[in-house]
Amino acid sequence: MARHKLRDLLHAADSALRRKQRVALVYLLLRFSVIAVMVAQFFNGNFENVFLCLLTLVLFLMPTILEHSLKIELPNTLEIIILLFIYAAEILGEIQAFYTSFHGWDTMLHTLNGFLCAAIGFSLVDMMNRDERFSLSLSPVFMAIVAFCFSMTIGVLWEFFECGMDQLFALDMQKDMVVNSIASVMLDPAGGNTPVMIQGITDVIVVANGEEIPLGLGGYLDIGLLDTMKDLAVNFVGAVVFSFIGYFYVKSRGKGRFARRFIPKVRAPFSKDGMAVQEKNSSSPKE
Numbered sequence: 201m202a203r204h205k206l207r208d209l210l211h212a213a214d215s216a217l218r219r220k221q222r223v224a225l226v227y228l229l230l231r232f233s234v235i236a237v238m239v240a241q242f243f244n245g246n247f248e249n250v251f252l253c254l255l256t257l258v259l260f261l262m263p264t265i266l267e268h269s270l271k272i273e274l275p276n277t278l279e280i281i282i283l284l285f286i287y288a289a290e291i292l293g294e295i296q297a298f299y300t301s302f303h304g305w306d307t308m309l310h311t312l313n314g315f316l317c318a319a320i321g322f323s324l325v326d327m328m329n330r331d332e333r334f335s336l337s338l339s340p341v342f343m344a345i346v347a348f349c350f351s352m353t354i355g356v357l358w359e360f361f362e363c364g365m366d367q368l369f370a371l372d373m374q375k376d377m378v379v380n381s382i383a384s385v386m387l388d389p390a391g392g393n394t395p396v397m398i399q400g401i402t403d404v405i406v407v408a409n410g411e412e413i414p415l416g417l418g419g420y421l422d423i424g425l426l427d428t429m430k431d432l433a434v435n436f437v438g439a440v441v442f443s444f445i446g447y448f449y450v451k452s453r454g455k456g457r458f459a460r461r462f463i464p465k466v467r468a469p470f471s472k473d474g475m476a477v478q479e480k481n482s483s484s485p486k487e
Contacts, residue, residue, distance in 0.1 A: 223279050230287050231260060237291055249295050256290045267464075272327065277461035278319065285312060299375065306375065310431045313358075314351050314438025319462040321350025322446040327466050340450035344443040351439035352432075359428050366424065374424030378417045 218224070238253035263279045266272065274282075289309055292298045298305045325346045329338050338346075362373035380401045387396035401420045406413045415421060442462070449459035 220276055220279070223276050223283075226280050226283055227260065230283055231257065234260075234287070234291060237295060241295065252290055252294060256286060259286045259290070262286075270464075272323075272464040272466055274464050275461050278316075278464070281312070281316065285309065285316065306427075307430065307434050310355070311434040311438045314355060314435035315442045316438075316462075317351035317354040317435075318347045318439040318442035318446070322347035322442065323462075323464045324350070326446075326450070326463060330466065340447045343450060344447040347446050348439045348443040351442070352435065355432055355435035355439075359431060362428075363424070372424075375427045376424060377422045377426045378419040379422050379426070380419040382420055 234253050234256050238250055241247075241249040241253065260283060263274050263282055267274055288298075288305075293305060293309065322343060325338065325343050329343065359374070365371045365373050381397065381399040382401070383395040383397045385393050385395050387398070388394045389396075398420075402418060404415045404417070404420050406415060445456070445459045446463075449456040449463070
């Protein structure tokens with residue numbers, strides 16, 4: 201059974217690449233790059249990065265898996281951006297250390313993630329809204345809200361994952377930041393609820409096993425909190441942007457050219473009696 205499913209998936213991937221020449225070109229170039237990096241990491245003895253490369257190759261198949269399992273057609277623009285996002289996050293971000301080498305790399309990816317997740321959330325509702333089996337007629341406002349909430353939920357779950365990996369395996373996925381002032385009620389000498397401010401922090405000395413270790417970072421080390429809030433904030437921006445785009449896409453009866461590049465289409469919608477029907481127009485949602 202598993203062998204047949206794998207064969208069907210590979211056949212679907214081959215058919216999709218034959219139909220989408222631009223996507224196929226990007227996919228092949230990225231796959232060749234990942235394989236080259238994987239070979240280099242193998243000979244360098246970085247087997248953790250080899251596994252990361254293999255994971256990236258598997259993730260490259262996710263658009264095809266979604267198309268095959270959900271019987272949808274992903275727009276070329278959306279599929280190419282997903283492939284580039286995976287490559288930028290795993291190969292460039294992790295293996296090539298772009299997260300630390302290029303300021304704002306993580307911010308850019310989290311913003312794009314918020315945008316893409318909102319597009320996916322909107323698409324799921326839009327497909328149900330136009331499928332006779334569900335008999336839905338949702339307003340554009342409701343569809344935009346669902347897309348926004350879906351994107352923010354994915355963002356929160358990812359931060360949960362990062363925090364869990366940091367606590368269990370000390371991976372430091374929630375990157376630390378250096379700050380020069382802190383305010384905490386734990387510093388209140390009276391033990392009350394009054395925050396005490398310390399400003400102008402230039403260094404922190406850590407005492408570990410009786411040894412004093414100056415961090416030498418130029419300030420106090422924030423352990424992941426500000427990075428998490430920044431990630432959620434830019435995820436919020438990306439989600440809001442696409443939610444507005446999706447709203448006007450539905451309001452304009454699906455004529456928005458830009459939004460159409462990010463919204464999948466159902467291949468073969470069916471009515472309740474199992475007969476194929478014509479896809480409902482995007483104008484069906486209530487005003």
